[in-house]
Amino acid sequence: MAITRREFLKRAGLATAGTVVAPGLFGGNPWVRNAFADTIGDRYFVVLFLDGGNDGQNTVIPLDDSAGLLTAYNNNRSTGIGGLRIVPGDTSQPSVIPMVDPNGTALGLHPGLASLTSMYDAGNVAIVQGTGYPAYSLSHAESTTIWETANPTGNATIAGTGWAGRHLALEYGPSDIYAVTIRDAVAGEFRTAGTSVLALQSLADFGFPIDPFDPGDQAIYEESFQDVYAHAQASSEPLTTYLGNSGQATYDSTQSYPPLHATYVADRGAFNNAYGALGTSVSRNLREVAKMIYGTSNATPGISSRFFQLRNGGYDTHADQGGADPDGQHYALHSEVADAVDLFFQDMSDMGVGNKVTMVIWSEFGRRIPQNSNGTDHGSQGPMFVIGEPVNGGIYGNHPNIAALDPQENTVYSQSALDPFRSTDFRDVFGTLLKHWVNMPELQILSDVLPLDTVGSPNEYWQTQEFDMGFL
Amino acid sequence: MGDLNTVITEADVHHILGRTGYGPAAKDMKRAKHLPGLTRADAATYLLGLKRKTLKAKGNTPQEIHDKWMKHLTKGKTPLQDKTVMFFHDHFSVSLGIFDDIPEIAELHIRNHYEAALGNFKDYVKRINTDPAMMLFLNTNRNNKDIPNENYARELCELFTLGTHDLNGLPNYVQADVVQIARAFTGWRIDDDGVAFLQGGQHDTMAEFPARGPKILFDNAHGFPPGGASFTVGGEGANEIDEVTDILFAHTDSDGANTVARRTIYRMLEYFCYADPDKTIVDEVIADSSFDTTWDIAEAIRAMVHNDVFYATTEAQPFNASTKKSVKWPVDLVVGTIRMLKLKPQGKELVHRGGNYLTLYQHTLNMGQTIGNPPSVFGWGWEEAWISSSTLLARYTFIRDIADMRHSGRFKPEKLVDKNLTDPGEIADATIAALGLTDQFTTAEHDEFVDYLSDNGATLSLDLRDYDVRNTKLHGVFALVMQSPAFQTQ
Secondary structure (H helix, E strand, O other), X not given: OOOOHHHHHHHOOOOOOOOOOOHHHHHHOHHHHHHHHHOOOOOEEEEEEEEOOOOHHHOXXXXXXXXXXXXXXXXXXXXXXXXXXXXXXXXXXXXXXXXXXXXXXXXXXXXXXXXXXXXXXXXXXXXXXXXXXXXXXXXXXXXXXXXXXXXXOOOOOOOOOOHHHHHHHHHOOOOOEEEEEOOOOOOHHHOOOOOEEEEOOOHHHOOOOOOOOOHHHHHHHHHHHHHHHHHHHOOOOHHHHHHHHHHHHHHHHHHHOOHHHHHHHHHOHHHHHHHHHHOOHHHHHHHHHHHHHHHHHOXXXXXXXXXXXXXXXXXXXXXXXXXXXXXXXXXXXXXXXXXXXXXXXXXXXXXOOHXXXXXXXXXXXXXXXXXXXXXXXXXXXXXXXEEOOOOOOEEXXXXXXXXXXXXXXXXXXXXXXXXXXXXXXXXXXXXHHHHHOOOOOXXXXXXXXXXXXXXXXXXXXXXXXXXXXXXX | OOOOOOEOOHHHHHHHHHHOOOOOOHHHHHXXXXXXXXXXXXXXHHHHOOOOOOOOOOOOOHHHHHHHHHHHHHHOXXXXXXXXXXXXXXXXXXXXXXXXXXXXXXXXXXXXXXXXXXXXXXHHHHHHHOOHHHHHHOOHHHOOOOOOOOHHHHHHHHHHHOOOEOOOOOEOOOHHHHHHHHHHOOOEEEOOOOOEEEOHHHOOOOOOOHHHOOOEEOOOOOOOOOOOEEOOOOOOOOOHHHHHHHHHOOOEOOOOOEHHHHHHHHHHHHXXXXXXXXXXXXXXXXXXXXXXXXXXXXHHHHHHHHOHHHHHHHOOOOOOOOOOOOEOXXXXXXXXXXXXOOOOOEOOOOEOOOOOOOEHHHHHHHHOOOOXXXXXXXXXXXXXXXXXXXXXXXXXXXXXXXXXXXOOOOOOHHHOOOOOOOOHHHHXXXXXXXXOOOOOOOHHHHHHHHHHHOOOOOOOOOOOOOHHXXXXXXXXXXXXXXXXXHHHEO
């Protein structure tokens, strides 16, 4: 059975912490000792979620008609008022970014993504076309949960945990904080009861609140606060334990994380200002990631975060989507992401960790191939992006076959090796990242993180490429 | 075990008023002082008889809407209605912040909730079908016959009525049903006075679109015969959306039970009681209220207050693995605390006077719940989803702000705890009682509060009449109890 988002959230386990125990107790934990061999090591991994269903068809656009794709595109996306068609030769529109896939097919990237051009030209941007999963859901909540849990078939053994959370739980102790979500709730990808995941929106505002009346009372106050939470951690009532764990982990991180803000601002003022000048939510959030990477890379005591997740909202463009028009919604969404991502990687490079950071960008589904009057309804597959200096840039996977839609007018998900439009299961992308970036052994990925489907057509997603898509 | 004839205590009254309102404030308890010693049935009748009125919350920004709404809640003149509206504000979720330039749309939306929330649920769904804020939020006004827009049709099924899956985990509808429902809503528009009407020229007709087939739902499924249920019995046109709604309300699940009744009561039980109630309890409440035929929301609340399920979260320490507790919503924490402590946020923006404090808008925003502006059509995530390091810190900060509010004398714990008490243990007990948490702490937890008050046993007697002692330790112990896990649940 597919689980709903509410059910997922309820089953999800701990938001911020497993059992918080003094780190010293974990010296004997074999997973922690193994960690140095099989983990992300001194590298960083950033996940960016485009929330709402990004229109993949207007993100990677066919530019030649070798398989009838351009004709199909033109038939499904109109021109004129409300029209979403992006016309490469139209000088009244910003120009698309030309690309060529391994078969020699010409493709174009939405003009709003122009800021990614230099990284793309440098071979640091991989675009994986046509990603999805069998029996797609058109529900935002269900599809988001499927991606976050990497569990399209409702496999009970992994239900309720995030795919990256399953990795984290294997490698790190309950009180370790290796993963941070830049928002007010823990990212679905990171959900796990096994280790601590931090959620914060702004490092500068993450201090434990203090009563100025009698500063001399603060020490005993905080000691008592921690004692009260320690009792709750030991409660046999699950919700109380959960609150106890979360509160203790929150308290601990209020002691270590806020100083990262001032250090970054002092040491990296120009980049700090550049993110501020972009002034978007995604630029502000990537700046918080940069502050933490700076902290971890400088071996700041108490800081160990290497996995980050942030989201950008607004992709549910049922109406007023806009095509290549810079005033349109889709253009604005693409440009705010491209501008911020490009700046972030400049920052990483300047910081000396450019070769240590990889980012993956995903969305819960693509959108309907035929447009409605001025927007698009929910669809099936869409492109993913993998970005960073270590990435082997280029086009991976096949463009979905928009010339032969299913009865719901979405592209068909196909895993047949003979199909020239063979789709890419998103788990192949995550699996490749786990194997080649996080250094997880393939057998462990298959046993604990991305177990093969037990219904439908088992292991289709893994057997062809064995988590070696080639972009890393 | 109990039923409608079970006699209730003062603690039960406190619980009933807290779960069906905010707080409760001392004045709420005073107004209900005749209830202890009477029955659950009497309490339910009292609740259903509480005053109701409408709310006019017009504002040009999300904060202005929030502030007017929040002010109404802190006054608490219509508690049952306020609490039920908040459930439906999440259920029929619209982010009203997008209507900056047309505040009338948001005002009407909130008024619709206030008028419908304790009425007939089927009528409520029909009202929401043509609520202008909802029509704009989910693009009904962009739904054209040539290319129907499915946005509203999908959420009508998934979120407002059926749910994607029933309580047994089986699917309730297929994409073809969503497409058909979208046809019914083609051509609905809003006129200059904010009234919905059907623009006939934009409405999908079977004659114009024969390839789309007959206008039917649930072909040979969910209690409907081969050929399905037609939503054009009254002809094609404006009646179709009501007929679609009637069909959804007749849909049956894999047990043959009414799907909408079960899902709605399940969600109301989660809201008023605790997460994941058993199917048998859902069915009990439906049977006791006849919700699957009358759709009377107030009667469903009456049936809950009669049922043991409503009192499960009052269980005392020691807790065990089957103890039921529920995480307070941010609005519960904020409004409930303000009312319980007799505080009065100042000015239009609801700031606590006398210091550098956040507005209530900023506090609830940081806790993850802005009234009037849920994050998406899915509303808010409940229970554990309310809790992260970020939102917990926001809760601690709100509480610290309140406990610090001493300069202008707005928070006066000495009015809640006898300042002649000197024993740290007795002061801790009195504080815990003032916050409605008697029997919610273990002895060991209680002793931590004593350790704080006594500086780990160094001070065996406190003089609360002393300004500095009172302002340090009495304010401090209130903050400590309010920041504890127990105060985050109900």
